[in-house]
Amino acid sequence: MIGRLALLFLLGGASALYSQALPTASRTGDVQIGAGYSIARPDYVQQTFPGFAAYADFDFRPHIGVEGEFHQVYSTNGDQSYERTYAIGGRYFRTYGALVPYVKAMVGRGDFNYPFGQTELGYNLFAAGVGADLKLGPWLRVRGEYEFQKWASFPNGGFTPQIVTIGAAYHFAGRPGYR
Numbered sequence: 001m002i003g004r005l006a007l008l009f010l011l012g013g014a015s016a017l018y019s020q021a022l023p024t025a026s027r028t029g030d031v032q033i034g035a036g037y038s039i040a041r042p043d044y045v046q047q048t049f050p051g052f053a054a055y056a057d058f059d060f061r062p063h064i065g066v067e068g069e070f071h072q073v074y075s076t077n078g079d080q081s082y083e084r085t086y087a088i089g090g091r092y093f094r095t096y097g098a099l100v101p102y103v104k105a106m107v108g109r110g111d112f113n114y115p116f117g118q119t120e121l122g123y124n125l126f127a128a129g130v131g132a133d134l135k136l137g138p139w140l141r142v143r144g145e146y147e148f149q150k151w152a153s154f155p156n157g158g159f160t161p162q163i164v165t166i167g168a169a170y171h172f173a174g175r176p177g178y179r
Contacts, residue, residue, distance in 0.1 A: 028060060032172065036052065038053045038163050040083065040163045042159070053165045056068050065091050068086075069086075070085070071085045071165075100134075101132040103129070110122065110123050124152045131143060131146065140168065140169070149163070
């Protein structure tokens with residue numbers, strides 16, 4: 001009887017003795033949060049609108065992630081016009097050493113304040129962008145990006161602003177192999 005119990009103990013405990021330690025913590029993806037300076041070229045008026053952007057990326061698979069962004073750009077000629085956008089969408093990226101180029105497609109909402117406060121209206125928008133992040137150490141990323149937007153239902157044939165953004169982000173170090 002004792003021999004059988006010893007044999008069962010040894011056979012049952014063998015898998016526990018052979019296994020490896022379980023990880024104490026793991027991440028499901030890779031995150032960075034950043035801000036930048038933007039210059040927009042709205043096709044409503046023939047001038048550029050300076051402003052700022054804020055963005056956050058969550059890469060849940062190698063090469064695939066999502067991005068949320070906010071842009072606020074405004075007229076500098078005193079007519080009180082501005083455009084403000086909120087968008088979210090998917091992104092595809094590759095990593096080449098310190099360089100991380102990407103493309104993205106987004107949907108969102110845009111608010112346009114017409115000159116001299118005539119009215120502020122909101123429109124749905126679609127956006128496509130291309131850019132690159134440059135790794136400056138494990139926590140800092142510098143970004144350059146071009147984005148084309150198409151605002152649906154905007155009067156007189158639509159609204160298609162183009163935005164260039166230069167920014168920096170704090171990168172929360174994630175799983176190896178992501179970025």
